[in-house]
Amino acid sequence: MEIPYTVAVRPDTGINNVRLGIWLFLASEVMLFGGLFSTYVLLRVGATEWPVGATLLNVPIGTFNTIVLIGSSVTMVMAHASLKLSDFKKYRFYMGATILLALSFLCVKSYEYWEKIETSHLPADSTYLAIYWTMTGLHGIHIIGGVIVNSYLWGPGSGMWHTKREQFENRVEAAGLYWHFVDLVWIFLFPVLYLL
């Protein structure tokens, strides 16, 4: 049995089920991260003293990682555009670049974590460090999830391009929407945790 409206627009919603599904998932993700941002505000407003992020974290490294993640969003959107232009080789190139940039982000983040562990800046040490580890950790897990999905679409999953092009394009677009959301979360996490 074929799942309906994976490519065609559903008349009652004006959108296909793939896009509606991923947007509903992202809506739930907004609430997940929103809960943590709300917690951050509650803890910060209630704290008698709060460290400036720059005194504990490495701002140049954080800035570098922000640029890397923005770069990966650009390559992701270019991967999808390449499929629209029926250029499969370019798609593989841009998707591969997205994966490599994501892995670079994770490597840099791991280095930051290692630095924190070595200097005993652990979640139990302060409220600031607890929320830092929780928020960046959850974001990191989302990056890992994105890398797994993107790697599948770059490798074994890309065979679908030769059999069901439109469906494959939609899959890449859905993965892209998720990836841009992960980038968007970091755009807010970076100033909140590193700079304020």
Add this chain to the structure above:
Amino acid sequence: MSGSIEETKKHIADYKKVAATLAVLTIVTVAVSYLEVSVPVAILIALVIASTKGSLVASVFMHLIGERSKTLYLTLALTAAFFVVLMFIPLLGHLDQVGVQKTLSNADAPAAHGDEAH
């Protein structure tokens, strides 16, 4: 996102412009953090820049700008409404006065005349 090859090529030009803007705004965010301003002003500036960057990502990279589905917009509006409520919960926590010990303004006043008779 759907459209012709020409439309896709136009989108690619937009992606490049947005990418450059995002990179510049990231550097501006870091530069502004070194300014000697009060914490509320610093928070305001940082959030305004982050919101601008977020809007660019959502509208151009996530194609919300060309979206025509009312269902999708309604879903996102509902999400935004709940998100705002979520952000106001800490404020409600601060306004909550249940369990807070209060001293009345006339607590030190001498007892009423009628009470002394007892």
